[in-house]
Amino acid sequence: MGMILLGLRNLFRSKLRLAAVVILIAVPFFLLLVMKAIGDAIQSQTKVLKRDVNTLLQLRARGSMGHINMVGQERILPQNTLEKVKQIEHVVHVEPYLLAMAPITEPNFVMHVGLDPNAEKRLESHGEAGNPRIIAGRDFTPNDRGQDVGIIGQGYAKWAGITPEHIESGRARLIIDPTRTHPVIFRMDRPTRRLNIIGMYASGYVFGDLQLFLPLDTLRDIYAVNQGISWVFVRADSVDNVEFVTKRLQEVVGDVADILAPKGAAVFTATTSRTVTRLAGTGAILAVVLMVIVIFFVTLIQVRERSREIGTLKAIGASDGGVTVEVLSEAIALTILGGLFGLIFFKIVGDAITGPVFAFGISPFLPSHYKPLVQSLSISTQISASGLAILVLFAFFAATIGSVYGLWQVIKLSPLEAMKHE
Amino acid sequence: MNNKTPLIKLRDVAKHYKKAGEVVKAVDGINQEIPTTGMVAIVGPSGSGKSTLLHMIGAMDRPTRGEVIVASKTLNGLPERDLTRFRRETVGFVFQTFNLIPNLTALENVMLPMEFNEVPKPERVRRGKSLLVRLGLGQRLKHRPNELSGGEMQRVAIARALANDPPLILADEPTGNLDSETGQTIYELLKEIARERTVLVVTHAEPLARMADRILQIKDGKIQNSA
Numbered sequence: 004m005g006m007i008l009l010g011l012r013n014l015f016r017s018k019l020r021l022a023a024v025v026i027l028i029a030v031p032f033f034l035l036l037v038m039k040a041i042g043d044a045i046q047s048q049t050k051v052l053k054r055d056v057n058t059l060l061q062l063r064a065r066g067s068m069g070h071i072n073m074v075g076q077e078r079i080l081p082q083n084t085l086e087k088v089k090q091i092e093h094v095v096h097v098e099p100y101l102l103a104m105a106p107i108t109e110p111n112f113v114m115h116v117g118l119d120p121n122a123e124k125r126l127e128s129h130g131e132a133g134n135p136r137i138i139a140g141r142d143f144t145p146n147d148r149g150q151d152v153g154i155i156g157q158g159y160a161k162w163a164g165i166t167p168e169h170i171e172s173g174r175a176r177l178i179i180d181p182t183r184t185h186p187v188i189f190r191m192d193r194p195t196r197r198l199n200i201i202g203m204y205a206s207g208y209v210f211g212d213l214q215l216f217l218p219l220d221t222l223r224d225i226y227a228v229n230q231g232i233s234w235v236f237v238r239a240d241s242v243d244n245v246e247f248v249t250k251r252l253q254e255v256v257g258d259v260a261d262i263l264a265p266k267g268a269a270v271f272t273a274t275t276s277r278t279v280t281r282l283a284g285t286g287a288i289l290a291v292v293l294m295v296i297v298i299f300f301v302t303l304i305q306v307r308e309r310s311r312e313i314g315t316l317k318a319i320g321a322s323d324g325g326v327t328v329e330v331l332s333e334a335i336a337l338t339i340l341g342g343l344f345g346l347i348f349f350k351i352v353g354d355a356i357t358g359p360v361f362a363f364g365i366s367p368f369l370p371s372h373y374k375p376l377v378q379s380l381s382i383s384t385q386i387s388a389s390g391l392a393i394l395v396l397f398a399f400f401a402a403t404i405g406s407v408y409g410l411w412q413v414i415k416l417s418p419l420e421a422m423k424h425e
Numbered sequence: 426m427n428n429k430t431p432l433i434k435l436r437d438v439a440k441h442y443k444k445a446g447e448v449v450k451a452v453d454g455i456n457q458e459i460p461t462t463g464m465v466a467i468v469g470p471s472g473s474g475k476s477t478l479l480h481m482i483g484a485m486d487r488p489t490r491g492e493v494i495v496a497s498k499t500l501n502g503l504p505e506r507d508l509t510r511f512r513r514e515t516v517g518f519v520f521q522t523f524n525l526i527p528n529l530t531a532l533e534n535v536m537l538p539m540e541f542n543e544v545p546k547p548e549r550v551r552r553g554k555s556l557l558v559r560l561g562l563g564q565r566l567k568h569r570p571n572e573l574s575g576g577e578m579q580r581v582a583i584a585r586a587l588a589n590d591p592p593l594i595l596a597d598e599p600t601g602n603l604d605s606e607t608g609q610t611i612y613e614l615l616k617e618i619a620r621e622r623t624v625l626v627v628t629h630a631e632p633l634a635r636m637a638d639r640i641l642q643i644k645d646g647k648i649q650n651s652a
Binding site: 311 | 480483485486505506509510512513514517518520524526527528529537538540541542585586589
């Protein structure tokens with residue numbers, strides 16, 4: 004019979020006390036499970052939300068709109084900006100754009116946007132194009148790279164007299180003339196180029212529909228701009244890393260570029276997910292602290308009550324290590340039993356209780372505009388094996404920390420002192 | 426160690442402590458030698474220092490001054506780990522209040538010191554049973570302390586003290602909680618045990634003390650008489 008077994012047998016000296024202590028430990032363990040369920044629910048909710056949050060950053064030449072023929076705004080980013088940006092950690096996608104302006108009669112000018120045929124973003128200069136939807140013809144394919152083709156906005160098409168029928172029948176053509184000027188557009192001495200318009204899009208915005216998308220290489224060739232980029236769109240891998248990527252961009256290209264970061268994303272991460280996670284974390288810590296306090300007092304009482312017995316054990320040859328093992332094994336067993344009861348209780352009533360705990364315990368601390376988020380929260384009582392392992396570790400931690408003082412009380416005493424210690 | 430070499434040597438042993446600002450001399454300069462076999466009774470009035478002396482010999486307490494040498498080991502200055510080993514191997518304790526572990530059976534109580542001494546389990550069981558049978562408790566092996574009488578509990582405690590076959594048994598008022606008849610039985614038992622080892626008994630009961638081979642009379646922390 005080892006000291007571990009002796010410690011375990013101590014559990015059953017008083018069944019009433021065992022039941023009371025197990026309940027006292029089960030309650031904070033139950034709360035720990037509730038907090039974990041809330042934390043997990045928030046994590047999965049924010050994961051979904053984060054997918055829809057803008058993680059795009061935009062780079063432009065410092066102090067410039069970056070349009071290659073716009074009076075006073077023609078400075079563009081150096082070509083090596085692309086490579087520098089691609090090296091930054093947490094950057095998952097980079098899209099270069101080259102922009103030129105073209106004069107038209109009312110409403111004065113349109114935008115020619117050179118891009119990679121695989122580009123996702125396709126924004127116009129005022130950020131209004133959003134997700135342009137092809138309404139006639141087709142979208143770009145990789146084979147269009149370097150070809151004299153274009154996709155035109157429905158507003159620009161109307162001015163140019165191009166209809167969806169022209170596009171569908173393959174008869175839509177547009178002539179680009181870089182020599183044409185405007186009070187804000189300067190002349191570029193380049194020959195005209197005739198483009199085959201393969202698609203028409205609608206964005207839902209006036210300015211958004213006044214653009215012509217064409218392959219980047221084609222635009223470079225038309226305007227004779229072999230190097231440089233007007234804008235670069237950079238996508239961060241997560242809303243959590245937008246701040247990091249912004250900082251690194253400032254370090255890497257901050258001397259030549261203005262960086263426009265999505266403020267909404269930063270605000271989002273700084274409020275909802277962090278707040279709820281912190282609140283659930285605080286609740287979990289409080290539950291662990293409560294467990295530690297229970298174990299602390301139980302161990303202390305047990306050590307004081309059994310001081311004569313512990314003194315006797317030391318007198319007949321038990322080492323301090325042996326006594327430690329005895330006390331600690333009892334405390335750990337109590338914690339595991341308490342944890343087990345807490346788990347069973349959680350499985351039985353967790354679904355019914357976790358929601359109200361969240362509603363009354365955490366929800367009031369959140370900003371009011373996040374209430375809809377928390378109302379739709381789906382809390383589950385399912386616990387993964389790894390989650391359970393973490394909780395058991397917490398229990399061991401609580402048992403060990405809670406027993407330290409009681410153990411110290413035992414170990415510091417000589418056998419004689421222990422026997423007299425009441 | 427032969428019979429002529431004393432098992433215990435006390436050289437100017439003293440234990441002083443402060444109580445309410447005054448120095449109390451619980452034991453004050455005791456010099457004694459106690460042989461390797463036989464029963465020695467330490468007698469004296471309450472507070473005379475009998476138990477304190479016993480505790481220092483058993484490495485349960487440290488002297489303020491002097492040397493306590495038991496089985497050729499000088500206990501002064503030994504680290505706690507060595508004192509634990511000393512208690513485990515060299516001494517068996519018998520307490521007035523028996524001090525059995527309440528949730529263990531008689532046999533398990535007797536086996537406990539052997540477990541601390543890393544005796545293999547089959548040997549622990551064999552020796553534990555043998556000791557209990559020898560002390561007349563063959564029918565009480567699986568009884569817990571609360572199922573035993575006072576005399577039976579003290580016999581279990583004596584069996585536990587003998588478990589590791591130590592050369593020294595220290596008994597502090599072993600009959601203090603027993604009626605005189607049972608006390609007489611316990612003393613006869615200790616006397617028998619003392620044939621092959623030293624048994625040091627602290628007692629108030631003079632008739633029982635007279636059964637000892639030697640009596641040390643203590644008063645005010647000093648040996649008054651050694652006969």
